[in-house]
Amino acid sequence: MEEILQFLKDLAANNERPWFQANKSRYESTRATFLAYVQELIGRMAAFDPEISGVEAADCAFRIYRDIRFSPNKMPYKTHYGAFIAAGGGHRSPRGGYYLHIQPGSCMLSGGVWGPDPRLLKMLRRDIYERCDEFLAILEKPSFKAAYPDGLGEEDMLKRLPAGFPPDFAHDDWLRHKYYCVSTFKPDSFFLKKGWMDKVVDIFKEQVPFNRFLNETVDEYLGRE
Numbered sequence: 001m002e003e004i005l006q007f008l009k010d011l012a013a014n015n016e017r018p019w020f021q022a023n024k025s026r027y028e029s030t031r032a033t034f035l036a037y038v039q040e041l042i043g044r045m046a047a048f049d050p051e052i053s054g055v056e057a058a059d060c061a062f063r064i065y066r067d068i069r070f071s072p073n074k075m076p077y078k079t080h081y082g083a084f085i086a087a088g089g090g091h092r093s094p095r096g097g098y099y100l101h102i103q104p105g106s107c108m109l110s111g112g113v114w115g116p117d118p119r120l121l122k123m124l125r126r127d128i129y130e131r132c133d134e135f136l137a138i139l140e141k142p143s144f145k146a147a148y149p150d151g152l153g154e155e156d157m158l159k160r161l162p163a164g165f166p167p168d169f170a171h172d173d174w175l176r177h178k179y180y181c182v183s184t185f186k187p188d189s190f191f192l193k194k195g196w197m198d199k200v201v202d203i204f205k206e207q208v209p210f211n212r213f214l215n216e217t218v219d220e221y222l223g224r225e
Contacts (some may be wrong), residue, residue, distance in 0.1 A: 001037075001102075001191045003032045004081065009104045012079040020077060027064070031081070035061055038083045038100065039195070044201050045098065049208050051087040051215075052097070058199045061092030079103060086113075093122065095218050096180075096211035104188055111207045112181035113214050113220045125162060125175045127217045132171055138209045147206040148182040149155060180214055183206065 011020070020027065034041045038057035046053035060083040068074050084090060086097025094116065094193050101108040116124060138144065139151055158176040161167060165175055184203065190196060 002198070004034055004102060004193070005188055008079055010103070011077055012104065015075040015079065017076055031061075033062070034081045034083070034102065038085065041100065041200065041204075042085055042198065044197070045048060045085070045204055048205050049211070052085055055087060055090060056086060057083065059092070060085045062091055066202055072110050075122055080106070091143050093225075094222070096214040098199070098207060098211075099181075102191065107186045107188060107191060107202050108183055109186065109206065110181055113218065114179045114181050114211060115180060119183070120218065121178065122162075123217050123221055124180055124214065125165070126225035129169065131213075132169075132174075135174070136171070138213060141206075141209075143187070144206045144210070147203045150183070150186050152177055152180065152182060182210065
């Protein structure tokens, strides 16, 4: 992991094609290591979330190349390694899953459903409203709160309650989210200590009931029984 973090630091300081080409072997080596970590995580996490059994790390990891066609930021490369572990297509899956983000100074463990299309988002809000006691029990479980102390967070929310819900709903903030994810940031040192993967597995394990709740709605959205 030290080599991964150092490569990403150097890439952030030299985000241009000539440097990247000159350091292509470092990229290939560190990406291979990252994929091996992700594959090990999948194998260990499948013990408590059988849905992800058989998922391939290569399907979960995001490309390092940025799409700069419509972006004012013309840096060609991402300065992080990220992988979204989920059944049904890895990072292309609409299902709730687990996200590992390695970026010097901004490492993160996250998960849930990110970027749902409008119909799925409407369904998620409906089920959270109708099953609010169940959802509250998941968010308020002490071990879950210890793993993800900020809960759903407060970023990228609607200013007003979506139409169709009563204004006196006690948890109206849940319904104003545009996606349903939880996250926890970790210092680089977290990933440099022996046993870091054990801790990641423990944190992701706390997310299982959260993802299962969301995935019941995703299954309905996908037309599955």
